[in-house]
Amino acid sequence: MVDLKTEYMGLELRNPIIVGSSGLTKSLSGIKRCEEAGVGAVVLKSIFEEQYQVEQDIPEEDINVYPEALDYMRRGGLLEYAPQELTQLIEKAKKEVNIPIIASINCQSNKLWPSFARQLQDAGADGLELNIYFLPIDLDTPSFDYEKYHLDILEKVKKEVTIPVAVKLTIQVTALPHLASRLADSGCDALVLFNWFLVPDIDVHNLRTKSRKGIGDFHQSLRWVGLLSGRVGCDVASSGGIQSGEDIVKQMLAGASAVQVCTLFYQKGVEETFHLLEGLESWMTEQKCPDIASFRGDLSFKKQELSFKNLGEAEVYFRSQYLKTYAGKK
Ligand SMILES: Cc1cc2nc3c(=O)[nH]c(=O)nc-3n(C[C@H](O)[C@H](O)[C@H](O)COP(=O)(O)O)c2cc1C
Numbered sequence: 062m063v064d065l066k067t068e069y070m071g072l073e074l075r076n077p078i079i080v081g082s083s084g085l086t087k088s089l090s091g092i093k094r095c096e097e098a099g100v101g102a103v104v105l106k107s108i109f110e111e112q113y114q115v116e117q118d119i120p121e122e123d124i125n126v127y128p129e130a131l132d133y134m135r136r137g138g139l140l141e142y143a144p145q146e147l148t149q150l151i152e153k154a155k156k157e158v159n160i161p162i163i164a165s166i167n168c169q170s171n172k173l174w175p176s177f178a179r180q181l182q183d184a185g186a187d188g189l190e191l192n193i194y195f196l197p198i199d200l201d202t203p204s205f206d207y208e209k210y211h212l213d214i215l216e217k218v219k220k221e222v223t224i225p226v227a228v229k230l231t232i233q234v235t236a237l238p239h240l241a242s243r244l245a246d247s248g249c250d251a252l253v254l255f256n257w258f259l260v261p262d263i264d265v266h267n268l269r270t271k272s273r274k275g276i277g278d279f280h281q282s283l284r285w286v287g288l289l290s291g292r293v294g295c296d297v298a299s300s301g302g303i304q305s306g307e308d309i310v311k312q313m314l315a316g317a318s319a320v321q322v323c324t325l326f327y328q329k330g331v332e333e334t335f336h337l338l339e340g341l342e343s344w345m346t347e348q349k350c351p352d353i354a355s356f357r358g359d360l361s362f363k364k365q366e367l368s369f370k371n372l373g374e375a376e377v378y379f380r381s382q383y384l385k386t387y388a389g390k391k
Contacts (some may be wrong), residue, residue, distance in 0.1 A: 063345040064340065064352040068226040069319040070188055070296055072161045074101030076341075077353065079301055081321035082107050082165040082190065082229075085222040086333060088154050091145050098331040099338060103317065104281035105190045107165040108147050108181075110173055139371065145176045163227070174214050175221035185293055188225040191218060194256055196237055206237040211240060212300035217251035225250035227298070231258065232281055238289060245294040248295050253298045253321060254285045277301025277324060279308060283315050287378040290316020291363035306340015313353065316361035327387070 066078035080095045080103045081085055087106035095103050147164070154162050163187040168174045178189055191214060197207045205210055211228065214232050218226055230237070232255045241252055259273040286391025290297045299312040300321035325333055350356045358364050365375030 063342055063350065065341065067318055067353045067357075068296075069102070069298060070163075070227050071227065072102065072163075072187055074161065074319060075099075075288040076101045076156045076328055076338060077313065077317070077319040078337055079104060079163075079298065079319050079321045080326060080331060082192065083323045085323065085326055087150075089150060089157065092150075092154050092158055092162070095331050098162050098334040100127045100160065100331065100334050102163060102187075104163045104165050104190050104321065105147070105150070105186075107167045108143060108177060110168040110177075110332070111235040138166055141222075142182075143180040151181060151184035151186050158331075163188040163190050165190040165192050165287075166209040166227075167194055168214075171213060171217070175217045178226075179221045182222045182224050186224060188227065189218065189222065190227045190229050190253060191215065192229050192256060194229075194231060194258075195308040196231075196258075197235070205233060207333035208236070208240045208243070212243055212247055215249055217242055219248040227253055227296075229253035229256045229300070231256045232278070232285075237285060238292070241289050241293045249295050251298055251318070252289065252293070253300050254282050254289075257301060277303075279303065282313060284378050286312055286374070287315035287360065288362045290318075291358050304338075306337050306344065309341050310344045311336060313357050314360040316358035316363070318357070348352045 065073050065094070067077045068075070069079070075098070080100050080101045082104040083108060085093065092103055092105075117289045124231050132353050151162060151164060162185070164181040164184075166174060166177045166181070166189065168177065174191065181189060193211055193214060197204070200312055211230075211234070215226065215228055226249060228249050228251075230240075230252060245250065255278070257277050258275050259272040262271050262273050264271055277300065282299045282301045286299050296318040297316060298319045298321055299315075299317040303309060303312070303320050303322045304323075304325055311319050322337070345351075345356070348356065360375070362375040362378050
């Protein structure tokens with residue numbers, strides 16, 4: 062029997078599989094189903110600030126509250142309170158479920174992140190994931206400003222809560238290693254690599270733009286997990302494209318402390334956890350690895366850099382030119 066326990070952002074997980082933030086975790090029955098299927102933890106569906114914004118131009122007669130309350134809501138008062146629906150979900154889940162519950166936040170305005178964070182902690186969340194999600198599209202804004210934006214949010218949240226805090230990043234952030242290292246220095250407990258976007262498309266017959274669902278990029282995640290784990294002072298979780306137990310092994314050899322899975326569970330049901338764990342366990346048995354610590358990070362950039370002068374296996378993480386790869390080959 063191998064031991065699948067792992068530690069992620071200071072939380073002990075019975076195994077490294079986490080159900081990523083999504084509709085799969087938005088209800089108590091969904092969370093219970095995840096626990097029964099055997100996952101190590103869940104990240105709840107993100108709470109999005111804009112869900113709770115009260116439009117300025119909604120006529121008063123269309124909103125069923127007192128005019129004073131409406132004024133209060135329009136001034137942003139409503140946003141001071143994370144919706145009860147979510148805090149109640151956390152309270153109930155903490156009573157009925159034993160795996161760690163990580164709540165997820167996405168805000169627009171800087172000041173609301175810490176307020177939401179504290180309320181979710183008070184409701185009993187074991188950890189928080191900050192879903193910092195935007196594209197740096199402004200021509201006049203330098204990378205530094207975007208990086209500072211991440212750091213400001215993390216610092217404000219960390220001042221407000223004592224539970225562990227992860228930051229979920231998008232691949233589009235520049236100088237990822239530098240940002241990752243500054244986030245870790247500012248108290249970030251884990252980085253989640255990466256968030257996933259809707260992607261643009263174009264309908265060439267009707268000359269219109271449209272959005273469609275993106276695909277989690279397993280290999281981008283593998284590259285950056287491999288490059289960052291062990292080099293920054295926090296845990297790293299992979300998120301994107303996990304399809305099998307072997308994929309989990311790869312991410313953990315690259316140094317991931319945990320993996321987040323969504324699309325596969327939407328396709329095959331969260332009960333697919335059984336096959337993922339089976340794949341992970343049989344690889345560990347075959348390789349004679351008694352526990353996760355005995356192989357995690359063995360093929361990370363950091364471990365290879367320390368063990369081999371020529372970087373050993375780690376060169377793949379930054380090699381990007383075919384020319385070099387195929388040099389001398391027909
Ligand atoms: C239907 C769906 C809804 C999602 N909603 C959120 C969300 O609210 N917040 C968030 O941070 N990520 C969200 N994600 C992203 C997942 O948490 C996760 O990062 C990603 O889907 C993992 O890649 P995979 O789907 O290839 O396994 C969502 C993903 C899906 C498929």
